[in-house]
Amino acid sequence: MPWHLKQRLRSLRAQNHSVAERTPGRPFVIIGGGLAGGSAAATLREEGFAGPVVLLSREQGVPFGRPPLSKTYLRSEEDLDGWYVRPAGWYADHDVELRSGAVAVAVDPAGHTVTLASGEELAYEKVLIATGGRNRRLGGPGAGLPGIHYLRTKAECDAIKQAAMAGRRAVVVGMGFIGCEVVASLTQLGVDVTAVFPGKAPLDRVLGGQVGALIGAIHRANGVQFLPGHEVAAFEGTERLEAVVTASGRRIACDFAVVGLGIEPDVLPVAVEQENGILTDELCQASARDVYAAGDAANHLHPLFGRIRVEHYNNAEKQGAAAARAMLGSTASYDYVHSFWSDQYEHKIEYVGHADRWDEFVIRGSVEEGKLIGFYLADGIVRAAVGLDRGGDPELDLDGEMAACARLVAARAGPAAAVLADERTDLWALGKR
Ligand SMILES: Cc1cc2nc3c(=O)[nH]c(=O)nc-3n(C[C@H](O)[C@H](O)[C@H](O)COP(=O)(O)OP(=O)(O)OC[C@H]3O[C@@H](n4cnc5c(N)ncnc54)[C@H](O)[C@@H]3O)c2cc1C
Known part of the structure; x- marks a missing residue:
């Protein structure tokens, strides 16, 4: 969800924490100034963390969400400001040391240090790896040609x-x-x-x-x-x-x-367990003490879906925040029922849950009109649902059909296919059973 939709709530929360309240000590270091890293920095402050925070970002500029890069920004219909995790001045105002162009090259969990490409060694209290992903590239003849x-x-x-x-x-x-x-x-x-x-x-x-x-x-x-x-x-x-x-x-x-x-997780050398990203537990914690990971780089243990790594905006934002809360001592599991969206022409795809295999696909709506919700079931349980030009954003339309589908996934509901397909069935009621 773009920041401007939550701006008011955030500014109300943020008013309580001023620079004067900061306490000294080794910093919480966040590696990666993308959505997950930016969201983590913001959450640390909004949760009242008063210690030093350093946000290392290979990219120039402030953390932002990438969705418009393939859509509205690519078509020159909007700028990126509305997608900034926080407005450009927020970091200085909240004493978050945003180091643009700073690249971490190694993390040493035993020594609690991050090494930068410049040779600098940075001691940390806790570190969050939010390094995102790197595009898979094609090799072969001509692969380096301009264009x-x-x-x-x-x-x-x-x-x-x-x-x-x-x-x-x-x-x-x-x-x-x-x-x-x-x-x-x-x-x-x-x-x-x-x-x-x-x-x-x-x-x-x-x-x-x-x-x-x-x-x-x-x-x-x-x-x-x-x-x-x-x-x-x-x-x-x-x-x-x-x-x-x-x-x-x-x-x-x-x-x-x-x-x-597609992408590969963009993970730097660090002595923690890795397989398709940094392996984390339900608290976003890696296998070494005081090391956390979030966003596209994290292969996390989810209470509903098991071990998964996803590449979604909503996850990067929420998991960055969850990791920050875990760094502050929260013991709440990260259990967000994943969701993402895609815009193509005037068409909207909404997806909730996670299904990398399914044995039944149930359609509710009209294939002919291209307006439908599709349910992915495995072993009779609804694992995920897709809305094509129907259903609404589950994050914004909290009473909508896709939000009801997320409830079905969270409840591990297993309704009969005919019941799901029947437009008269109230999906909310189905999720409560
Ligand atoms: C063009 C595009 C469109 C998208 N559209 C959608 C959409 O419509 N819906 C949706 O749900 N998702 C969408 N996504 C996916 C979503 O944007 C990603 O899931 C999200 O950006 C992941 O956030 P992240 O913070 O984990 O990673 P990133 O946003 O990739 O941020 C990671 C940051 O870490 C930096 N970094 C990496 N290594 C280091 C290092 N060693 N030292 C310092 N910095 C480092 C990187 O340079 C980068 O700035 C889209 C992605 C792209 C690329």
Whole structure:
């Protein structure tokens, strides 16, 4: 949820904690000035922590949420200010030492130190690793040609914006969420887009074939050319990218390409257990004392879903906050029923829960109209639900259908498929049983 929607509540809370109240000591160090790191810094102060806080950020600027980079900001419809975790002046005002451009290269849990790329060694009381993710990159012939873009940072988005002139031709590689959103935005900007991706339909791995096919139909209706089941073998060009060549030998002439093949957790050397990110317990704590992790970099133990690592805005914001509270001694489990959203053209996808496998998919609503809620059930239990142009944001529309779906997931409800599919069934009542 963008900060301006919560601004009033936060400013009321923040008024109670002034710089004069600070106590000396070794700092709480947060590595990573993204959404999770920024949210943790804000929570420390808003929970009344008076000790020193250092926020190390490889990126320039203040922590912000990335969703507009593939949507409204990419299309020059809004600036990023509304997505700042806190306004630019908040950090100095609240005595949070935000060090832009500072890169941590190692953490030593035994010595309680963080080493920076500059050689500086920083002692910490507690450390939070919120280093996010790094884009998977394509190798092979021509992979280094100018005109091949990736998207994570504002600078990378600005480079795509410069390339995205109406009438140009782009190839987008990968049709996960970032790929789909970039395809939609480029198309809306008048760019002629071809999407190359390995699956049968966009997002089919996450949302399943039926929803994937509906999303595919939306893109095709907007004029996007699809090459499903294709992988990139080479990029061609003399001085800059001129064409993308697939493993099956298709050559797609283009002016630029955007590659969106997902991320890897961007974890630095630290002697804690790691597997697909930093392994944390239900309190966001890593396997070494006083080391915590949150956001895309954390592979956390969730009371409902088991061990998972997710790449969602809502998680980064809430887990950053939960980690901060845990650093302050809270013993509350982080049990947020995950949720995320995606905007493509005028269409909205909302998702709650987490299902990486399911044996039943139940639809409530209309496939023909493309307005539906789909339930993912495993062993008869609702694990997740997706809303396509229906349902509302579960974080904002607290009485809405997707919020009711989150309740179903939290309650481990196991209603019969026919009951779920029946529009007359009150989903809230179902979650209370
Ligand atoms: C283009 C785009 C659109 C998205 N849209 C949506 C959406 O619509 N809905 C949704 O739910 N999610 C969306 N997401 C995902 C969401 O933005 C991420 O889940 C969220 O940003 C994760 O936050 P984070 O703080 O864990 O990581 P990040 O935001 O990646 O922040 C990590 C920060 O740590 C810094 N860092 C890394 N290593 C070091 C180091 N060693 N020293 C110092 N700093 C370091 C990085 O430079 C970065 O600034 C989108 C992501 C992208 C890229």
